Amino acid sequence: MRWLDPDEERAWRAYRRTVIAVQAATARDLAAIGLSEPDYEVLSTLSERPGHTSTLREQADKMRWSRSRLSRHASRMEERGLLRRAPDPADGRGCLLVLTDSGLDVLRDAAPRHLESVRRHFVDRLLPEDLRSIERIAQRLADVDG
Amino acid sequence: MRWLDPDEERAWRAYRRTVIAVQAATARDLAAIGLSEPDYEVLSTLSERPGHTSTLREQADKMRWSRSRLSRHASRMEERGLLRRAPDPADGRGCLLVLTDSGLDVLRDAAPRHLESVRRHFVDRLLPEDLRSIERIAQRLADVDG
DNA sequence: GGTAGGTTGATGACGTGTCAACGAAACCTG
DNA sequence: CAGGTTTCGTTGACACGTCATCAACCTACC
Incomplete structure (x- = not known):
């Protein structure tokens, strides 16, 4: 068994701590x-589509x-008036998700x-060299299935 | 409004992608x-306590x-035989969480x-300088409420 | 000894997301 | 054109975690 050496352990724990902290901070601000x-x-993703419209599958x-996750979430967002569902003329099985004016206002x-x-919680706390390191590290960790 | 410049945007997106990918890969392996x-x-945390025992509050x-989260999760783990609850002799309100033999076996x-x-998904894909960068970056992002 | 204030852990109700199964529609083949 | 397969989105059941509330208990003070 190859346990982590002290440097590796510290890096892994620091990474984990950071991920949780950044996520919590940005989520709190959105909330x-x-x-x-x-x-x-x-x-955000829907607003980038032509006509602020997408099929559920494409959006997912x-x-x-998953389509299931998006279907659930879209239902709740529809209830709040942020988007609406429309039949897909091109495919009777599908539905279109369309950003409402209200949803667009909220996003803006x-x-x-x-x-x-x-x-506040990420970019401005880092130096350009840190940003470059992050990209380098992300590159190395990409294709994590390899 | 200060939008992100291209370097900042790339770093943020790379960070987000990496976080999701590493989390998904390690979670899949545990699953x-x-x-x-x-x-x-x-x-893991419970096993480090003396007698593999802790009050719920300390553990949380x-x-x-949150204590609520741990209470819920502990109930499910108790159902699976991984831990058990015991009354806390020192505090009638509290309860002790105790790792079972089965839980210990599973953890081992x-x-x-x-x-x-x-x-596989993190440490061995990085160079020592990457690990140092991660610690440095984590240091900068620490105290994100600042 | 009694009381006020705080702590502990549990829990109902609910939001969120997964899994598996389903009905409807589209596509493909013979 | 019929039958089989695939795709699309939905949904019942359930896991997970949050919020607010509660009962039981602990501590400090009078």
């Missing part, structure tokens, strides 16, 4: 404006979510605030 | 031996979990395999 991170993710693919307000949060 | 990450966390504090089997997973 303050009435959105969860999944909410923001859906709004893009977000790397949320986007700069979320970016501020990302700056 | 293959019948444990969730919270399961492993509880077993140590893990940075899981620990090296989890460490292998952490190696």
Whole structure:
């Protein structure tokens, strides 16, 4: 059994601590404006589609979510008026998710605030060399199935 | 509004991608031996206590979990025989969480395999300088409320 | 000894997401 | 054109965790 040596242990624990802390901080800031991170993710991704519209499958693919998860979440977002469902004329089985005007307003307000949060808790705390390190490290960890 | 510049955007996205990928990979490996990450966390932390025993409050504090969360999770782990609850002789309100023999066996089997997973998906893919960078970056991001 | 205030752990109700199964629709083949 | 297979999105059942509330207990003070 190859236990982690002290350097490895420290790095792993530091990584874990950081992930939890950054996630909690950015989530808290979003919650303050009435959105969860999944909410923001859906709004943001959907707003980038032509006509702010997507099939549920495409949207789920893009977000790397299951269709079941998105269907559930979309139902709740629909209840809150952030998006609406429409039949897909091209495919009777499918449905289209369309950002509502309200959803767009909410996103327009949320986007700069979320970016501020990302700056406050992540970007602005790091030096350019740190950002480069993060990309380098991400590159090495990419294809984690390898 | 200060949008992220290209370097910042890439680093943030790379960070987010990496966090999701590493978490998914290590969770998948644990799931293959019948444990969730919270399961492993509880077993591991409890095993470090004298007599493999802790009050729920202490255990929750140590893990940075709410007492409610731990109570719920402990109930499910108790059902699976991984731990048991006992009255706290020192405090009638409290209860003690005690690792069972079965739980200890499961952890003994899981620990090296989890460490292998952490190696495969994280540690062994990085250079010593990467590990140092991670610690440096974690240091900068620490106290994210600041 | 009695009381006020705080702590402990549990739990109902609910939000969130997974799993498996389903009905409807689309596609493909003979 | 019928039958089989695949795809799409939904949904029942359940796991997980949060929030708020509660009963039981502990501690400090009078």
